[in-house]
Amino acid sequence: MSITQFLFYFLTVLALFSAVMVVVSKNPVHSVLWLIAVFFAISGHYILLNAQFLAIVNLIVYAGAIMVLFLFVIMLMNLNASTEPQKNNWLKLAGVIAGGCFLMVLVSLVKQANELNNIAVTMGTGEIGLIKNLGKALFNDFVVPFEISSVLFLSAMVGAVVIGKKA
Amino acid sequence: MTLLAVDWLLIIEKLVLIAIIVFASLGIALYTTFAERKVAAVLQDRPGPNRAGPFGLLQPFADGLKLIMKEEIIPTSSNKALFVLGPGLAMTAALMTCSVIPWSSHIEIFDRKIDLQIADINIGILYIFGVVSMGVYGMMIGGWASNNKFSLMAALRGASQAISYELAMGLSLIAVLMLSGSLSLKTIVDGQMAAGGYWNIVYQPLGFIIFFVCALAECNRTPFDLPEAENELNFGYHQEYSSMKLGFYLFSEYINMIMSSAVMASLYFGGFDVPFLDESTLAPNIAALIGVAALLTKIAIFIFVFMWIRWTVPRFRYDQLMNLGWKTMIPLALFNMLVTGALILLKAGV
Numbered sequence: 001m002s003i004t005q006f007l008f009y010f011l012t013v014l015a016l017f018s019a020v021m022v023v024v025s026k027n028p029v030h031s032v033l034w035l036i037a038v039f040f041a042i043s044g045h046y047i048l049l050n051a052q053f054l055a056i057v058n059l060i061v062y063a064g065a066i067m068v069l070f071l072f073v074i075m076l077m078n079l080n081a082s083t084e085p086q087k088n089n090w091l092k093l094a095g096v097i098a099g100g101c102f103l104m105v106l107v108s109l110v111k112q113a114n115e116l117n118n119i120a121v122t123m124g125t126g127e128i129g130l131i132k133n134l135g136k137a138l139f140n141d142f143v144v145p146f147e148i149s150s151v152l153f154l155s156a157m158v159g160a161v162v163i164g165k166k167a
Numbered sequence: 168m169t170l171l172a173v174d175w176l177l178i179i180e181k182l183v184l185i186a187i188i189v190f191a192s193l194g195i196a197l198y199t200t201f202a203e204r205k206v207a208a209v210l211q212d213r214p215g216p217n218r219a220g221p222f223g224l225l226q227p228f229a230d231g232l233k234l235i236m237k238e239e240i241i242p243t244s245s246n247k248a249l250f251v252l253g254p255g256l257a258m259t260a261a262l263m264t265c266s267v268i269p270w271s272s273h274i275e276i277f278d279r280k281i282d283l284q285i286a287d288i289n290i291g292i293l294y295i296f297g298v299v300s301m302g303v304y305g306m307m308i309g310g311w312a313s314n315n316k317f318s319l320m321a322a323l324r325g326a327s328q329a330i331s332y333e334l335a336m337g338l339s340l341i342a343v344l345m346l347s348g349s350l351s352l353k354t355i356v357d358g359q360m361a362a363g364g365y366w367n368i369v370y371q372p373l374g375f376i377i378f379f380v381c382a383l384a385e386c387n388r389t390p391f392d393l394p395e396a397e398n399e400l401n402f403g404y405h406q407e408y409s410s411m412k413l414g415f416y417l418f419s420e421y422i423n424m425i426m427s428s429a430v431m432a433s434l435y436f437g438g439f440d441v442p443f444l445d446e447s448t449l450a451p452n453i454a455a456l457i458g459v460a461a462l463l464t465k466i467a468i469f470i471f472v473f474m475w476i477r478w479t480v481p482r483f484r485y486d487q488l489m490n491l492g493w494k495t496m497i498p499l500a501l502f503n504m505l506v507t508g509a510l511i512l513l514k515a516g517v
Contacts, residue, residue, distance in 0.1 A: 027246075029246075029311065033249075052288065052289065052290045056294055056297050059297040059300070059301075060293065060297045063300070063301070064300025064301065065330060068303055068304075068330060071304075071311075071326075072323060072326070075311050076323070130289065131289060131290060131350060161493050161494060161497075164489075165494070
């Protein structure tokens with residue numbers, strides 16, 4: 001077992017365990033914290049795939065910014081186990097069946113996709129995730145969609161500031 | 168043993184380096200608390216701590232001993248696991264920053280070249296941003312787990328302040344990245360050290376001011392210490408904490424100060440570069456030592472400025488803080504980015 005494989009299994013177990021804990025936790029704040037752990041594990045996977053830029057942006061944007069907003073909302077609403085509405089057992093059963101069906105669809109989709117057939121992931125060799133190559137792809141091949149989306153983001157930010165100014 | 172097919176010397180070298188840097192940071196942070204009290208004393212025209220040891224030099228150890236000896240209290244209505252996790256997270260996030268800062272060039276021991284930087288990764292500066300955004304959790308988790316209204320309010324204030332100022336910080340940083348063309352801190356410093364190159368502060372005075380103000384806000388220093396506004400929130404997000412857990416929160420603030428000073432020195436003031444000295448003519452070990460001394464001097468100057476500001480300027484109101492962040496800093500940073508880009512294009516003759 002090479003060190004890469006060892007890390008891969010470690011991160012995978014961490015990601016799956018944390019993901020299960022997100023669902024199982026009674027306390028919503030704990031769920032959010034476990035979700036952050038999932039993001040960390042996935043960022044580790046990105047690094048194993050040599051996509052360092054994706055890894056760190058995943059951490060900054062999702063774990064750093066979006067989850068903080070989640071935490072804000074949950075902390076201010078003061079959700080906890082006692083205030084959670086009690087669902088009856090039939091509803092829970094229906095939820096499990098629906099979720100299971102969705103999982104089956106997803107798994108069969110991944111299994112049948114042509115692009116994914118007979119392709120083993122090679123660790124630590126890809127070049128596209130490096131910031132240099134990613135930047136070149138974004139600014140040469142995909143420059144128009146990239147610029148349009150960045151203008152969209154900028155206008156959203158300006159909009160937020162304008163709304164804040166009115167209040 | 169294919170599992171361990173790694174360069175053991177490299178691992179030992181890095182472990183030693185990590186240990187040295189972490190303990191050095193802790194030691195410097197210890198004496199930064201002392202310096203803070205002395206600077207405050209000088210600015211307020213009083214002697215300051217002068218009882219423990221000569222000139223009060225043992226004061227930080229007395230303070231530390233006091234914190235450790237105090238009774239450890241975990242409030243009964245708190246969330247215990249998270250209550251303990253909070254200060255640990257704050258401290259970890261503060262210390263993790265040091266791994267990408269180039270403390271000096273390299274030294275040579277027994278023909279082995281050792282870089283005085285724990286990890287020269289090609290996303291260095293983004294890594295710092297990632298770690299800084301993790302630091303928010305230490306504050307938020309601690310404030311929430313205390314189960315105290317004031318702590319929660321302070322934690323929310325602190326987190327929203329950190330997020331707001333991170334934006335302007337990132338935008339002002341983009342201008343530096345355009346100049347240096349790399350995210351690696353080592354490359355950024357080397358670019359400023361190269362013959363005929365100037366420190367980035369020459370090209371980026373406005374960017375530096377924005378970055379500095381944002382660093383003050385990120386470290387929760389006055390005039391941005393709203394999370395610790397005693398007159399509104401009693402004591403801030405660490406209100407329920409006692410003993411060394413409180414010490415961790417207070418200490419992580421000083422370590423954050425050291426690290427942000429080191430980042431600012433590396434980004435804008437040439438890192439471990441000594442002005443008007445060509446390091447390549449010296450023996451590598453001597454040059455490395457001089458480099459460390461130069462970086463530490465720059466850090467000390469920044470820390471002094473941080474303290475000077477703290478004991479001179481009064482605290483902002485919360486709405487003023489948010490106005491400054493969103494309506495002044497971000498537009499200024501965008502303007503700075505635009506001007507820098509235009510000048511780079513003009514110089515390139517496009």
